[in-house]
Amino acid sequence: xxxxxTNSGAGELLVELRRDTSVPLHQQLESGIRERIRQGxxxxxxxxxxxxxxxADLGLxxxxxxxxxxxxxxxxxxxxxxxxxxxxxxxxAAVRTEQPSAPATAGPPRIDLKxxxxxxxxxxxxxxxxSVRKVLNETPNSSLTYLDGRGADELRExxxxxxxxxxxxSARPENVLICNGFAQGSRLLLQVLAAAGYRRLAVEDPxxxxxxxxxxxxxxxxxxxxxxxxxxDVAALERSGADVVLVTAAHQFPTGAVASAQTRAGxxxxxxxxxxxxxxxxxxAEYRYDREPIGAIQGLAPESVVYxxxxxxxxxxxxxxxxxVLPSRLVEPMSAAKxxxxxxxxVLDQLTFADFVARGEFxxxxxxxxxxxxxxxxxxxxxxxxxxxxLVPIGVSAGLHVMTWLPPDLTEEAVxxxxxxxxxxxxxxxxxxxxxxxxxxxxxxxxxxxESAAVEGVDLLADAIRSLRR
Amino acid sequence: xxxxxTNSGAGELLVELRRDTSVPLHQQLESGIRERIRQGxxxxxxxxxxxxxxxADLGLxxxxxxxxxxxxxxxxxxxxxxxxxxxxxxxxAAVRTEQPSAPATAGPPRIDLKxxxxxxxxxxxxxxxxSVRKVLNETPNSSLTYLDGRGADELRExxxxxxxxxxxxSARPENVLICNGFAQGSRLLLQVLAAAGYRRLAVEDPxxxxxxxxxxxxxxxxxxxxxxxxxxDVAALERSGADVVLVTAAHQFPTGAVASAQTRAGxxxxxxxxxxxxxxxxxxAEYRYDREPIGAIQGLAPESVVYxxxxxxxxxxxxxxxxxVLPSRLVEPMSAAKxxxxxxxxVLDQLTFADFVARGEFxxxxxxxxxxxxxxxxxxxxxxxxxxxxLVPIGVSAGLHVMTWLPPDLTEEAVxxxxxxxxxxxxxxxxxxxxxxxxxxxxxxxxxxxESAAVEGVDLLADAIRSLRR
Numbered sequence: 001x002x003x004x005x006t007n008s009g010a011g012e013l014l015v016e017l018r019r020d021t022s023v024p025l026h027q028q029l030e031s032g033i034r035e036r037i038r039q040g041x042x043x044x045x046x047x048x049x050x051x052x053x054x055x056a057d058l059g060l061x062x063x064x065x066x067x068x069x070x071x072x073x074x075x076x077x078x079x080x081x082x083x084x085x086x087x088x089x090x091x092x093a094a095v096r097t098e099q100p101s102a103p104a105t106a107g108p109p110r111i112d113l114k115x116x117x118x119x120x121x122x123x124x125x126x127x128x129x130x131s132v133r134k135v136l137n138e139t140p141n142s143s144l145t146y147l148d149g150r151g152a153d154e155l156r157e158x159x160x161x162x163x164x165x166x167x168x169x170s171a172r173p174e175n176v177l178i179c180n181g182f183a184q185g186s187r188l189l190l191q192v193l194a195a196a197g198y199r200r201l202a203v204e205d206p207x208x209x210x211x212x213x214x215x216x217x218x219x220x221x222x223x224x225x226x227x228x229x230x231x232x233d234v235a236a237l238e239r240s241g242a243d244v245v246l247v248t249a250a251h252q253f254p255t256g257a258v259a260s261a262q263t264r265a266g267x268x269x270x271x272x273x274x275x276x277x278x279x280x281x282x283x284x285a286e287y288r289y290d291r292e293p294i295g296a297i298q299g300l301a302p303e304s305v306v307y308x309x310x311x312x313x314x315x316x317x318x319x320x321x322x323x324x325v326l327p328s329r330l331v332e333p334m335s336a337a338k339x340x341x342x343x344x345x346x347v348l349d350q351l352t353f354a355d356f357v358a359r360g361e362f363x364x365x366x367x368x369x370x371x372x373x374x375x376x377x378x379x380x381x382x383x384x385x386x387x388x389x390x391l392v393p394i395g396v397s398a399g400l401h402v403m404t405w406l407p408p409d410l411t412e413e414a415v416x417x418x419x420x421x422x423x424x425x426x427x428x429x430x431x432x433x434x435x436x437x438x439x440x441x442x443x444x445x446x447x448x449x450x451e452s453a454a455v456e457g458v459d460l461l462a463d464a465i466r467s468l469r470r
Numbered sequence: 471x472x473x474x475x476t477n478s479g480a481g482e483l484l485v486e487l488r489r490d491t492s493v494p495l496h497q498q499l500e501s502g503i504r505e506r507i508r509q510g511x512x513x514x515x516x517x518x519x520x521x522x523x524x525x526a527d528l529g530l531x532x533x534x535x536x537x538x539x540x541x542x543x544x545x546x547x548x549x550x551x552x553x554x555x556x557x558x559x560x561x562x563a564a565v566r567t568e569q570p571s572a573p574a575t576a577g578p579p580r581i582d583l584k585x586x587x588x589x590x591x592x593x594x595x596x597x598x599x600x601s602v603r604k605v606l607n608e609t610p611n612s613s614l615t616y617l618d619g620r621g622a623d624e625l626r627e628x629x630x631x632x633x634x635x636x637x638x639x640s641a642r643p644e645n646v647l648i649c650n651g652f653a654q655g656s657r658l659l660l661q662v663l664a665a666a667g668y669r670r671l672a673v674e675d676p677x678x679x680x681x682x683x684x685x686x687x688x689x690x691x692x693x694x695x696x697x698x699x700x701x702x703d704v705a706a707l708e709r710s711g712a713d714v715v716l717v718t719a720a721h722q723f724p725t726g727a728v729a730s731a732q733t734r735a736g737x738x739x740x741x742x743x744x745x746x747x748x749x750x751x752x753x754x755a756e757y758r759y760d761r762e763p764i765g766a767i768q769g770l771a772p773e774s775v776v777y778x779x780x781x782x783x784x785x786x787x788x789x790x791x792x793x794x795v796l797p798s799r800l801v802e803p804m805s806a807a808k809x810x811x812x813x814x815x816x817v818l819d820q821l822t823f824a825d826f827v828a829r830g831e832f833x834x835x836x837x838x839x840x841x842x843x844x845x846x847x848x849x850x851x852x853x854x855x856x857x858x859x860x861l862v863p864i865g866v867s868a869g870l871h872v873m874t875w876l877p878p879d880l881t882e883e884a885v886x887x888x889x890x891x892x893x894x895x896x897x898x899x900x901x902x903x904x905x906x907x908x909x910x911x912x913x914x915x916x917x918x919x920x921e922s923a924a925v926e927g928v929d930l931l932a933d934a935i936r937s938l939r940r
Contacts, residue, residue, distance in 0.1 A: 027762070031635070034769065038640055075638060075765040076734035089731075091738045092770050120614040125606045132602045136595045144590040144786035165493075165501070168545060170508055180650070184812040213810070261559075264546040268561045292497070295545040299504065300562050316614040318817030340683070342654040342812075347788030349816050 017058060025060060029068040037077050037092050044090040048078060109425035111457045115254075115401045115445030119372070120316045124365050131355040132348070139351055147344045149335035151178025151323075155354035159323050162357050163309065167285060168295025170302040171325040177334050178345050181322040182281060182310045186211055186246075188337045189306060190218040192330060193244055193277060202242035204232055206432035208253050211246060220244070224434025227252055231259030234266035243276045250285035250294050254403045254432055254443045256395015264297050271304035277327075278305040284313045284399040286366050289374040293398070303327045311353065313400060313447075314366060321345075321353055373400060379451040380444060383458035388465065391442070400447035403429075406440040410468060415442065418464035424457055426464075487528060495530060499538040507547050507562050514560040518548060579895035581927045585724075585871045585915030589842070590786045594835050601825040602818070609821055617814045619805035621648025621793075625824035629793050632827050633779065637755065638765025640772040641795040647804050648815050651792040652751065652780045656681055656716075658807045659776060660688040662800065663714055663747060672712035674702055676902035678723050681716060690714070694904025697722055701729030704736035713746045720755035720764050724873045724902055724913045726865015734767050741774035747797075748775040754783045754869040756836050759844040763868070773797045781823065783870060783917075784836060791815075791823055847872060849921040850914060853928035858935065861912070870917035873899075876910040880938060885912065888934035894927055 017028050036042045048054075051069060055062040069086055072078040077092045143152065150156060156176040163169040179185035190201065190211070201215045205224030212222045223240050226233045232247055247267065249259035259267070271278050278297060285293045298307035307325035315321075326334055338344060356362055374397070381393050381402060391404040406412060412428025419426045429441040446454055487498050506512045518524075521539060525532040539556055542548040547562045613622065620626060626646040633639040649655035660671065660681070671685045675694030682692045693710050696703045702717055717737065719729035729737070741748050748767060755763045768777035777795040785791075796804055808814060826832055844867070851863050851872060861874040876882060882898025889896045899911040916924055 030638075034638060034765075038769075071762060071765075073731055076731045076738070076767070076770050079731070089735060089770075091735050091742075117615050121611045123611070123614055129603060129606045132606075133599060136599045136602075141591045141593070144593055144788040145587050146787045168500075168504060180812040180816070183810075187811065261544055261546045261549070265559060265561050268546070272561075292541060295500075295504075295541070297546070299508075300546050300559075316817075317616045317813070318614040320812060320814065320816040340653075341657065342650040342790060343787070344790065346650070346790040346816055346819050347786075349819060 017060075026064045026067040026071070029058070029060070029064065030071050033068065033072060034075075034077055037088055042088045044088055044092075046088040048086040048088065050085070109420055110423035111449070111453050111460065112425035113444045113446070113449075113457055114425055114427055115443055115447075117317065117445070117448045118313050118315070118400060119369070119448045120318075121448075122365075122369060122372070123316050124361060127361045127365070128352065128356060131352045131359070131361070134355050135348060135351040143347055143351065147347060149337075149339035149344055150174075150176065150331070151345055152347055152350040152354060154358075155323075155350040158354040158357040159309075160325075162362065163296070163307070163323075163325065166363075167282060167293070167307075167309075168299045169307055169325055170299045171307070175302075175326050175328060175331055177324045177326055177331070177338060178350055179322045179324060179338065180320040180342070180345055181312055181317070182283065182308055183210075183322075184320075184341070185308055185322045185324050186279070186281075187214045187218070188334060188341060189279065189308075189324065189330075190215050190220055190244075192333045192337050194218040194220050196333070198243045198277065200240070200242040200244070202237055202240050202245040203434055204247060204252060205434040206254060206429055206438060207246075207248070207434065208432060209434055212434070222434070227255050227257055228263075229257055231257055231263035232267070234263055234270060237267075237270060243274060244279065245270075245276065246279045246281060247297075248281050248283060249297050250282055251288070251396065251398045253283070253399075254401065254429065254441075256393075256398065256401075256403055258294060258396050258398075259297070264300065267297060268301040268304060271301060276304070279308060280305050281308050283308075283310055286314050287370060287373055287400065288396070288398040289370065289377065290397040298325055303329075306330065314362075314369070319349065319353075321349060373447070376446045376449055376451055376454055377402060380446050380449075380454040380458060383455045387458055387462040401443055401445045403441055403443050406442060410440065410465065412440045412442060414468055415461070415465060418467055419461055422460045422464055424460040424464065426457075426461055487530075496534045496537040496541070499528070499530070499534065500541050503538065503542060504545075504547055507558055512558050514558055514562075516558040518556040518558065520555070579890060580893035581919070581923050581930065582895035583914045583916070583919075583927055584895055584897055585913055585917075587787065587915070587918045588783050588785070588870060589839070589918045590788075591918075592835075592839060592842070593786050594831065597831045597835070598822065598826060601822045601829070601831070604825050605818060605821040613817055613821065617817060619808035619814055620644075620646065620801070621815055622817055622820040622824060625793075625820040625827075628824040628827040629779075630795075632832065633766070633777070633793075633795065636833075637752065637763075637777075637779075638769045639777055639795055640769045641777070645772075645796050645798060645801055647794045647796055647801070647808060648820055649792045649794060649808065650790040650812070650815055651782055651787070652753065652778055653680075653792075654790075654811070655778055655792045655794050656749065656751075657684045657688070658804060658811060659749065659778075659794065659800075660685050660690055660714075662803045662807050664688040664690050666803070668713045668747065670710070670712040670714070672707055672710050672715040673904055674717060674722060675904040676724060676899055676908060677716075677718070677904065678902060679904055682904070692904070697725050697727055699727055701727055701733035702737070704733055704740060707737075707740060713744060714749065715740075715746070716749045716751060717767075718751050718753060719767050720752055721758070721866065721868045723753070723869075724871065724899065724911075726863075726868065726871075726873055728764060728866050728868075729767070734770065737767060738771040738774060741771060746774070749778060750775050751778050753778075753780055756784055757840060757843055757870065758866070758868040759840065759847065760867040768795055773799075776800065784832075784839070789819065789823070791819060843870060843917070846916045846919055846921055846924055850916050850919075850924040850928060853925045857928055857932040871913055871915045873911055873913050876912060880910065880935065882910045882912060884938055885931070885934060888937055889931055892930045892934055894930040894934065896927075896931060 051062050051065040055065045073080050079087050079089045156173040159176050160171040160173045163171045200221045202223050202225045204227045215222045225236045267278050280297050298305040309323050311319050311321040390407045393402045393404050521532050521535040525535045543550050549557050549559045626643040629646050630641040630643045633641050670691045672693050672695045674697045685692045695706045737748050750767050768775040779793050781789050781791040860877045863872045863874050
């Protein structure tokens with residue numbers, strides 16, 4: 001067999017080698033060759049320079065070059081041939097990575113009333129760091145390995161104490177499960193319920209119905225049930241044939257309604273009668289400004305209600321910390337589902353949050369934030385009353401959003417468009433209707449505004465609406 | 471209507487009130503009453519004491535009692551009756567939470583050779599804390615809100631740099647996705663692949679086949695393909711009809727085989743020919759003791775291979791940090807799947823790890839751990855050669871485990887049982903076979919042992935085996 005002519009001289013392989021780093025020379029040579037193969041500078045079947053020649057060219061000992069070639073042969077970039085020479089492997093040559101297209105995004109509006117974020121600028125960084133330090137100093141090694149699917153004992157204890165005290169739940173640490181926010185918690189719950197034979201999920205209409213896709217994937221049908229001023233219409237729930245219901249009883253999203261005592265009792269009775277499950281999404285109940293928040297329904301019927309809470313509205317969404325208080329029969333299947341899903345939530349965050357709650361920092365943070373949000377809400381609602389008196393806020397004084405209906409001459413699409421032209425993001429109810437689309441309205445999220453931005457936002461909205469009415 | 475007789479005098483409601491705390495008196499009273507209702511001490515329809523009487527009994531102003539009753543009426547624990555009195559609501563009375571049965575667990579063996587954990591006692595707590603402090607001091611607020619499903623930019627950049635440098639990957643930050651360990655990453659990937667029409671997953675036989683349940687749930691069939699000394703049998707893969715394969719090419723689990731250059735090229739060619747996907751689970755490649763680790767296959771074919779890595783074997787499983795390097799066409803669907811799954815991984819951990827990697831702390835940690843694990847492995851393998859020369863370790867010197875076959879006179883079940891009687895946990899291959907069960911063998915995990923425990927473990931094993939051969 002004739003040996004092929006070397007088509008790649010050592011000169012083409014002038015890899016820049018640095019002697020001032022701790023990276024061994026053979027590794028530098030390897031990366032240099034790998035890179036050239038990937039870039040197509042060394043093509044398929046190109047014969048590599050003889051080790052002796054390349055070593056001389058680069059001022060290396062031959063052993064270094066041999067080591068690099070051997071490594072790249074083992075990795076599949078080069079092939080060692082019978083004649084004693086080395087070629088670029090065909091499969092490796094001219095590997096190209098495609099550039100994924102950058103997602104197209106329009107610039108954000110100057111003032112954005114989109115609901116979702118709390119004011120993360122107020123995240124208690126110093127107090128959080130104190131808790132991290134304590135955890136890293138004191139946590140036993142055994143806590144750093146795989147854990148119980150329910151989460152760290154310390155956090156389950158801290159949350160049971162906190163929720164029983166502040167939210168009137170009847171929680172025991174054994175029944176608490178820590179999850180990565182409501183998104184994961186509700187998904188696992190719907191999967192477990194579907195596997196247990198539940199078939200139909202009722203959701204409030206209107207509501208934040210992101211959960212619908214998740215329910216469908218889990219094999220549950222979704223049905224909307226109207227929200228009244230007293231919370232979910234229990235008679236309609238009764239007729240719906242649902243066996244699971246998701247409610248935001250303490251502060252309905254988006255209407256701001258609070259479930260009355262009768263609604264609460266009705267939900268509990270409905271669950272008992274039909275062996276059904278109530279999922280209580282207590283997403284922002286910590287923020288009630290006019291009175292003490294209504295305690296959780298879970299406290300009335302802990303074996304029928306799954307309580308769900310989150311740090312996303314109180315601390316920061318980026319923490320991805322949520323918690324469920326489960327009926328006893330769901331503890332084992334949910335724990336198993338969590339383990340299968342991701343082997344449990346990250347433990348350092350859990351222990352940090354446990355310390356943060358146990359030391360009263362969470363209460364302190366909430367006490368500090370409540371008046372801030374209240375002032376924001378007052379500024380927004382006050383300016384609305386002045387400038388747009390026919391946009392009447394409904395719902396109680398709570399949370400991080402307020403909703404108004406629109407007068408019949410306005411549509412939410414037209415208002416949103418005219419507002420956006422003025423640099424204001426304002427959002428309608430359309431995405432929240434489950435069944436037929438209901439009347440037009442607006443949802444104002446004020447969690448991450450300043451007071452002056454809230455006022456200016458209403459002014460821009462007033463201007464937008466005036467332009468539509470001209 | 472006759473007013474029912476008060477059957478619950480104020481005396482029964484001697485709630486212990488503390489005036490030395492910041493908890494308002496009406497809240498203390500509320501919790502006290504709630505608790506008594508739950509415990510069945512206040513029964514359904516029990517008439518509550520008149521507010522005036524209870525206030526006098528407890529030394530409170532009447533307003534405090536009224537406030538507490540109103541709150542509990544709103545919450546559904548009490549019902550306000552037309553005659554001006556208040557009763558315990560039937561639904562609320564005698565709420566009992568069932569005690570979930572404690573999971574039965576036998577005591578752990580004194581020395582446990584179960585594979586999985588690294589030595590978490592070596593978790594670099596001080597360096598980690600430095601990174602947390604830096605992150606909490608410097609991270610912009612915008613990073614604390616909901617993020618791109620792929621994860622924090624900082625970590626995607628740090629991991630692309632690290633993996634390209636250390637693992638020979640061809641990663642760009644845009645193609646990196648951060649997940650909660652391999653468990654979540656592989657689950658999302660199989661779901662996305664199933665949705666894209668992939669049908670059959672090939673796994674190594676034997677292998678850690680926890681992924682099989684996940685594949686089945688995602689709608690993929692699983693098929694086992696034999697592992698040779700040169701890695702996966704590519705000819706058998708070809709015949710299997712699979713369109714996805716999961717490989718541990720750098721250090722096969724459990725056999726310890728390393729995929730040869732030919733196997734690597736074969737996998738790449740197979741993927742190209744069948745438009746198939748290779749999932750490269752690079753779970754412990756950072757720990758190779760006899761030579762530089764073989765670079766990742768992903769570097770050869772970044773548009774056919776998904777690279778998967780994890781901090782579970784290098785730092786601590788409790789971190790739940792994993793990463794995928796994705797072919798470009800999978801970036802968008804995987805990012806969307808991650809958002810739907812849990813809205814992204816916790817951000818503080820991501821930013822902390824990014825800083826930890828970028829500052830070279832991760833390399834430093836690995837450099838420190840490699841000789842420790844190597845010594846452990848040497849101690850274990852050395853003692854095996856002395857005491858049990860017919861248990862011959864196979865596979866390369868790498869990772870946190872070693873495997874041996876068993877001589878024909880021994881079964882893994884008998885050995886495990888005799889070992890457990892001596893306080894030693896030792897584990898067979900049975901759970902790892904995918905198709906037919908293969909020959910008997912043992913897998914020794916030494917990640918979290920001490921050298922003396924490794925030696926003592928082998929001695930106990932030798933004693934156990936001697937007892938079986940007597």
